[in-house]
Amino acid sequence: MLDSTDKAILNLLQQDASLSVADIAETINLTVSPCWRRIQNLENRGYIEKRVALLNRQQLDLGIDVFVFIKTNQHNDEWIEQFYSALEVLPEVLEAYRMSGDVDYLLRVVVKDISAYDAFYKNLVSKVPLADVSSSFAMERIKFTTAVPI
Template sequence: MASQSQGLDPFDLAILRELQRDSTRSIEDLAALVNLSRNACWRRIKLLEEAGVIRARVALVEASKVNAGLTVLIRIRTSQHSAKWAEAFRDTVRALPEIVGAYRTSGEVDYILRARVPDVAAYDRLYQRLIARVDMVDVAASFVMEEIKDTTEVPLGYA
């Protein structure tokens, strides 16, 4: 792996691209795909993990198969911007398993949350738990009608 300041070399990028598509491939198959020896490929993966470039290798679960097929985008505005409030908000968001993404944003909305639930009633229960734990000025939700693109692949063209 090239140094952090130099960026990733083409072999690193090829490994990352293939692992993002399917991390269950054998090291032999992966090495063949990226034109490296088995040992060289394994060493590069270990270096990428140690450098924090690869955070984890996980299984992607089909949400509809585990009764969490409704995606909800929740927009939050708050009048409080203290460190204490922000910490309470982060702790609350991290404690609610239905919330699968949380982002502090610029503009009129302070936070956007992404949640996975079975239905609107389950979202309402999540909403009630959320507002019971943290004061907010406004909470608005949009229910996703169609997922046009949903990927975990990070674009590598900037590396």
């Protein structure tokens, strides 16, 4: 179970994973050694999966989010393995979910422009048979965070 100090550490790291242990310790009124041990413990217990840098997509000319809705008429292990393998080699897919309801899978794809999405689409459908694919292009990003509520 997480106590309030662990939660404070996790919230700080979600906002800035480059913070030093000393900075975290000072912020939460803890000395460096116990703070370091708590961070190590959180990592060892799986609360911290990894630390990453979030890149500026505009600077990288990757400004379009596409939500791709996929339906399949095949729900066997072989097709699922083929589909999952296809997703692994498509770097444009940032998120993929198996869904309930009318759509079987939802992908969030990031591309430079419509031409790049068209190339992605052709690549995807060449890798795995799909019953239906539809896409919606995000017009504006209103909220984006990687921080989960603790």
